[in-house]
Amino acid sequence: MSFDTLVFYLLAALTVFAALRVITARNPVHAALFLVLAFFSTAGIWMLLEAEFLAITLVLVYVGAVMVLFLFVVMMLDINLVQLREGFWRWFPFGVVLAAIMVFEMVWVLGSRQTVETGAQVAKHAADYSNTKELGRLIYTEYVYPFELAAVVLLVAIVAAIALSLRHRRDSKSQDVAKQVAVRREDRVRIVSVPSGKKAGPGIED
Amino acid sequence: MMELLQAIEQMGQSLLGVAWVPVWTLVKIVAIVAPLMIGIAYLTLAERKVIGYMQVRIGPNRVGYYGLLQPLADGIKLMFKEIIIPTGSNRFLFVVAPVLALMPALAAWAVVPFADGMVLANVNAGLLYILAMTSLGVYGIIIAGWASNSKYAFLGAMRSAAQIVSYEIAMGFALVCVLMAAQSMNLGDIVHGQQGKAGLFGWYFIPLFPMFLVYLIAGVAETNRAPFDMAEGESEIVAGFHVEYSGMAFALFFLAEYANMILIAALTSIMFLGGWLPPFDVAPFNWLPGLFWMLAKMSFVLFLFLWFRATFPRYRYDQLMRLGWKVFIPLTLIWVVVVGAWMQTRFWLW
Amino acid sequence: MCSRNKGPADGLASPSAQTMLENYFPVFVFILVGLAFGCAPIFLGWLIAPNRPDSEKLSPFECGFEAFEDARMKFDVRFYLIAIIFILFDLEIAFLFPWAVIFKDIVSSEAMRLFGFIEMMIFIGILVLGYVYAWARGALDWE
Numbered sequence: 001m002s003f004d005t006l007v008f009y010l011l012a013a014l015t016v017f018a019a020l021r022v023i024t025a026r027n028p029v030h031a032a033l034f035l036v037l038a039f040f041s042t043a044g045i046w047m048l049l050e051a052e053f054l055a056i057t058l059v060l061v062y063v064g065a066v067m068v069l070f071l072f073v074v075m076m077l078d079i080n081l082v083q084l085r086e087g088f089w090r091w092f093p094f095g096v097v098l099a100a101i102m103v104f105e106m107v108w109v110l111g112s113r114q115t116v117e118t119g120a121q122v123a124k125h126a127a128d129y130s131n132t133k134e135l136g137r138l139i140y141t142e143y144v145y146p147f148e149l150a151a152v153v154l155l156v157a158i159v160a161a162i163a164l165s166l167r168h169r170r171d172s173k174s175q176d177v178a179k180q181v182a183v184r185r186e187d188r189v190r191i192v193s194v195p196s197g198k199k200a201g202p203g204i205e206d
Numbered sequence: 207m208m209e210l211l212q213a214i215e216q217m218g219q220s221l222l223g224v225a226w227v228p229v230w231t232l233v234k235i236v237a238i239v240a241p242l243m244i245g246i247a248y249l250t251l252a253e254r255k256v257i258g259y260m261q262v263r264i265g266p267n268r269v270g271y272y273g274l275l276q277p278l279a280d281g282i283k284l285m286f287k288e289i290i291i292p293t294g295s296n297r298f299l300f301v302v303a304p305v306l307a308l309m310p311a312l313a314a315w316a317v318v319p320f321a322d323g324m325v326l327a328n329v330n331a332g333l334l335y336i337l338a339m340t341s342l343g344v345y346g347i348i349i350a351g352w353a354s355n356s357k358y359a360f361l362g363a364m365r366s367a368a369q370i371v372s373y374e375i376a377m378g379f380a381l382v383c384v385l386m387a388a389q390s391m392n393l394g395d396i397v398h399g400q401q402g403k404a405g406l407f408g409w410y411f412i413p414l415f416p417m418f419l420v421y422l423i424a425g426v427a428e429t430n431r432a433p434f435d436m437a438e439g440e441s442e443i444v445a446g447f448h449v450e451y452s453g454m455a456f457a458l459f460f461l462a463e464y465a466n467m468i469l470i471a472a473l474t475s476i477m478f479l480g481g482w483l484p485p486f487d488v489a490p491f492n493w494l495p496g497l498f499w500m501l502a503k504m505s506f507v508l509f510l511f512l513w514f515r516a517t518f519p520r521y522r523y524d525q526l527m528r529l530g531w532k533v534f535i536p537l538t539l540i541w542v543v544v545v546g547a548w549m550q551t552r553f554w555l556w
Numbered sequence: 557m558c559s560r561n562k563g564p565a566d567g568l569a570s571p572s573a574q575t576m577l578e579n580y581f582p583v584f585v586f587i588l589v590g591l592a593f594g595c596a597p598i599f600l601g602w603l604i605a606p607n608r609p610d611s612e613k614l615s616p617f618e619c620g621f622e623a624f625e626d627a628r629m630k631f632d633v634r635f636y637l638i639a640i641i642f643i644l645f646d647l648e649i650a651f652l653f654p655w656a657v658i659f660k661d662i663v664s665s666e667a668m669r670l671f672g673f674i675e676m677m678i679f680i681g682i683l684v685l686g687y688v689y690a691w692a693r694g695a696l697d698w699e
């Protein structure tokens with residue numbers, strides 16, 4: 001067994017273990033952290049396939065961004081655990097059927113003759129091989145339309161996220177910086193000419 | 207020197223066979239981590255000295271000559287302090303959080319070149335790897351804040367996470383400009399791209415000057431340093447996410463913060479200040495080894511960090527968010543477009 | 557992993573690795589060392605530091621009085637919004653990275669000269685629409 005294979009089995013075992021803990025952990029924060037571990041070891045497996053750009057992007061986007069949002073949500077919402085587990089047995093058969101379909105699909109794809117023939121060996125690349133450049137060359141020349149569509153999808157996501165979750169607080173006392181900067185002397189200071197000396201007010205010592 | 211290293215390698219390979227590779231890798235990692243730890247120790251001393259002199263004090267001067275043993279004394283003191291795990295906290299996560307804060311701060315150093323060819327892992331996606339590693343640093347903080355089960359810690363952690371996340375975008379866009387100029391994500395190649403007859407004028411801080419500033423300021427914000435230290439804000443939320451930490455657990459957060467500072471300094475030097483290149487490629491300058499110039503540039507950037515802390519008052523949180531989202535992001539996006547257009551013309555000289 | 561050629565100017569650098577993957581081996585080791593290096597001081601502290609807990613010492617910091625409620629409270633929705641917008645911009649950066657790396661390559665061929673530039677301007681333009689929307693709705697303000 002080569003070193004690569006050993007690392008693969010190590011990471012694969014770690015991924016499966018972490019994924020199992022995601023659904024069995026009682027504390028939702030623990031579950032989210034196990035999902036982080038699962039992503040991390042998956043990134044390791046992708047790295048073994050020499051997909052360095054995708055592997056590191058998986059860490060950057062999923063671990064560094066998506067899971068941070070998950071943790072925010074899980075940590076700050078009062079999730080009632082008992083309530084969460086209430087419907088478990090009612091939905092259990094449905095989940096089993098869904099899982100069975102997914103397993104069937106995976107076996108079907110992986111087991112088909114074509115995949116076995118084409119996906120048998122991963123070519124080893126030299127040290128100066130840049131996965132990112134290869135990917136860039138394809139995305140930005142041949143697959144331009146899907147790439148621009150990705151921008152549209154992201155735009156829709158931004159608009160949807162803001163439309164769904166933006167609430168303005170009525171009690172906020174925030175300052176408008178532009179207004180503060182634009183303020184002029186005349187708006188704040190009023191010079192009043194007070195006649196002096198003629199008629200002193202009362203209460204002045206004599 | 208080179209011959210000696212080669213001789214060691216050959217001897218090791220014949221002696222240990224397959225096991226030699228991991229052993230030699232470990233030796234190299236120690237050769238990076240040990241000086242880094244000494245650097246962190248003396249950065250804390252330098253911080254207290256520099257800020258001291260800026261405030262017309264003399265800083266620590268009792269332990270050892272000129273206070274030189276002060277960091278050692280601090281370390282030993284922390285080692286003998288009790289690690290308090292508060293009631294109601296999540297014990298496991300409470301202990302794991304500082305480890306998670308330190309791990310990415312150290313692991314990012316794997317791809318940093320200190321001189322020409324002097325790098326542990328010469329990977330192609332170096333810059334992307336560093337961006338990914340720095341984005342992991344936020345976990346230590348969030349988990350620490352949550353696991354402590356203390357309001358101040360939680361508030362500090364949330365503030366800090368939102369802050370780090372906001373400045374990471376500006377940082378990422380600034381890196382895109384560097385990539386466009388260098389056409390490579392390999393940190394060594396980025397320095398090679400700045401090499402040329404023009405010396406100092408070939409470095410990227412000239413065409414990418416706004417990005418240099420954005421990266422530096424975002425770096426200060428990413429490391430939660432003053433004036434962006436709302437996460438700690440000792441006058442309002444009593445040190446924020448690590449309020450419940452003591453002893454060595456606290457020391458780990460401290461190490462992580464300073465390791466991140468030095469990392470930002472190293473990256474700024476590599477990407478904008480020509481890394482190990484001398485400012486002029488003529489006689490007195492290029493006698494000195496590349497490592498010297500690299501360290502000199504890093505020290506300069508670190509001095510800026512300390513100078514900022516001594517000079518600027520703390521930002522308010524809404525000002526901080528405004529700077530990150532409404533000033534830096536438009537600025538970096540515009541500069542991506544400018545560099546893209548500029549590179550099409552004859553006036554792109556880099 | 558074991559048979560390697562030696563280049564002349566190696567120094568501290570990894571010996572000229574034969575495959576891309578071998579370059580990542582030190583990174584893998586460094587991550588493990590980073591974890592170990594984090595655990596060691598905690599273990600050391602646990603080993604030699606005193607451990608004399610009492611209930612006052614172990615109570616969370618709360619300005620001198622007992623905590624009223626659990627510290628894990630509901631938070632402003634703004635934090636989620638920031639996190640969501642961050643994910644979207646992070647993805648945008650992930651798209652920009654490979655483009656930036658091959659920008660010169662695309663532009664250098666005469667047929668693709670403006671193509672490589674304009675495709676990204678369209679991409680950035682579409683996303684700037686989203687950014688402008690966020691700004692106009694006040695999603696980027698921190699009240």
